[in-house]
Amino acid sequence: MIPAEATLRPSAEADIVIRAYIPTHRYYQTESRAVVWREPDGEWWFWRQQLDWGAPELPPIPPNALAPGETWRPPPPRTTDERFPPASGRLSAVQASALETAWSDRCRVWEPGAAGSPLPLRRPEPGDSRRERWCPHGATPIMGEITERGRPARLHFYPCDMDFSSRILLSVAASATGPSDAETRVMERLEAAAP
Numbered sequence: 001m002i003p004a005e006a007t008l009r010p011s012a013e014a015d016i017v018i019r020a021y022i023p024t025h026r027y028y029q030t031e032s033r034a035v036v037w038r039e040p041d042g043e044w045w046f047w048r049q050q051l052d053w054g055a056p057e058l059p060p061i062p063p064n065a066l067a068p069g070e071t072w073r074p075p076p077p078r079t080t081d082e083r084f085p086p087a088s089g090r091l092s093a094v095q096a097s098a099l100e101t102a103w104s105d106r107c108r109v110w111e112p113g114a115a116g117s118p119l120p121l122r123r124p125e126p127g128d129s130r131r132e133r134w135c136p137h138g139a140t141p142i143m144g145e146i147t148e149r150g151r152p153a154r155l156h157f158y159p160c161d162m163d164f165s166s167r168i169l170l171s172v173a174a175s176a177t178g179p180s181d182a183e184t185r186v187m188e189r190l191e192a193a194a195p
Contacts, residue, residue, distance in 0.1 A: 032048070046173070
């Protein structure tokens with residue numbers, strides 16, 4: 001969930017709201033939390049926080065000299081938002097296009113909300129005789145919720161990279177970023193040239 005103090009959040013009229021979460025696991029100590037949404041005007045926006053729990057925060061360094069009778073107290077520990085500041089804003093055009101493509105996939109509504117490993121297959125994959133797909137060792141799980149206006153939220157969980165449009169939606173949301181400098185310059189030129 002987006003914290004209450006965040007300045008950017010989905011409006012009540014948002015067409016689509018995608019909440020994605022990648023937990024820490026055995027090999028990676030980074031946790032990703034993200035919310036991506038499309039407003040009625042078609043613009044995609046995001047709020048994302050990436051927490052790196054692998055490296056401990058360095059302790060504060062006391063001053064070299066203290067006045068007689070003065071004691072040093074370390075400052076209070078920083079909050080999670082101070083250590084790992086969230087990012088928010090307009091979603092990059094590349095990621096917005098990827099979301100639109102995955103969203104428009106006709107098969108998306110028939111995909112399972114959760115998949116396990118092994119994943120049963122109707123036919124073997126090319127070059128393999130097994131009728132199931134196993135997640136590779138150390139795969140990154142992803143979970144989240146996808147809400148379309150007027151419909152109930154749908155929960156999703158995928159233990160690894162799978163060829164589901166819903167998983168692509170969660171994956172793009174979890175790695176949401178704003179436009180690059182080059183993309184911003186192009187958009188500014190287009191807006192300036194518009195009548």
